[in-house]
Amino acid sequence: MPRDYYEVLGVSRDAGETEIKKAFRKLARELHPDVNSHDPDAETKFKEAAEAYEVLSDADRRATYDRYGHEGLRTGGYSPNFEGFGSVADIFEAFFGGGGTGPTRPGFGNIFGGGAPGGPAQGGDVSVGAQITLQEAATGAAVEVAYEAVARCEHCRGNGAEPGTPIETCERCAGHGQLQAVTRTPFGQMARTIVCDVCHGDGRVPKQPCRECRGRGRKTARREMEIDVPAGISDGQRIRLAEHGHAGGSGSHPPGPAGDLYVLVRVREDERFVREGDDLIASLDVAAPLAALGATLQTPTLNGMASVEVPPGTQPGEVLTLRGEGMPALHRGRRGNLRVVVNVVIPRRLNEQQRELLEQLNGTLTEENLRSEESLFGKLRRALGTHAA
Ligand SMILES: [Zn+2]
Ligand SMILES: [Zn+2]
16 A cells, blocks of 8 residues: 555645645655665655655646545556656656656656746756765865766757758657647546657657667766865755756757756764854863863864863863854854863772872862852753753
């Protein structure tokens, strides 16, 4: 039994058209094979999401599904139609652009497609991942990314015909580029216009298809580019590079704009720092006698080692703040702080002499040495590590 379509897209049952579209678009990006090569289930999940979107984005199918569920759709003659697609990449192309104008396959609306029906179709978006270090996130970095995207075939200059051979009017659609399709639904027959499957909306077919692209006028090519990752970027943020995705529809004149490239930036964990917004948090071991006496110690920062004053009587969990040693705020000059949490280390495995010294010290301690102005709440908060800045 397939999962509930609303659940798959993560929307409520009264979600509007825009919300459904947005939810699917988001999911599709997350499940893109370029970003998810490590996840063997991504393909299955993507197909599931595509099926849910195909049903919920169509008012009639949605109404049937709401009333009769999956069973109702099947007896109504609808079946998810992904068998014709070789791979997730093909499904992506069907949904998000690639080839011809408007919807590229029966049953699939090009939700990313731009323009009016018959107008130039925008190419699909491409997602790619990039990994950087925390240091690079702090300074900004130039990162190489490589990805596959549909591009115009240079051999035929995008018209799909072997150079020097004629292009003829499509016989199947008589040059209209569109066909009428009739679908059976529980509410009777529905006629709708679909893109011609022979000429893919061009209305014209090459007599001798281009040998490089097999007549499609486009082919997938590997691209490499260097992208500028801005200083202050966080793990999981995306950078959009307009029109660096799949090429726009080739059949239209002029061709539609290319889709966008989305770079998902992953910031590797740094064993020295934990990031909290624009602040960095580090831990500093301070031997108990030094915490009592006070000392100047060295602590790592993003810019190398820095001196930090540990005042006499510093308690475990106290926070020493190094202003401006945190991460830069994205697109703003200001920097966050480095918060150094003091970890007072109590000496272990004492030798004879050390034990004697500590016993002597302990004998001299008075009420005054141990008194604290801190409330119980303050002490607990510090011990539990909830450092209100
Ligand atoms: Zn070609
Ligand atoms: Zn045709």
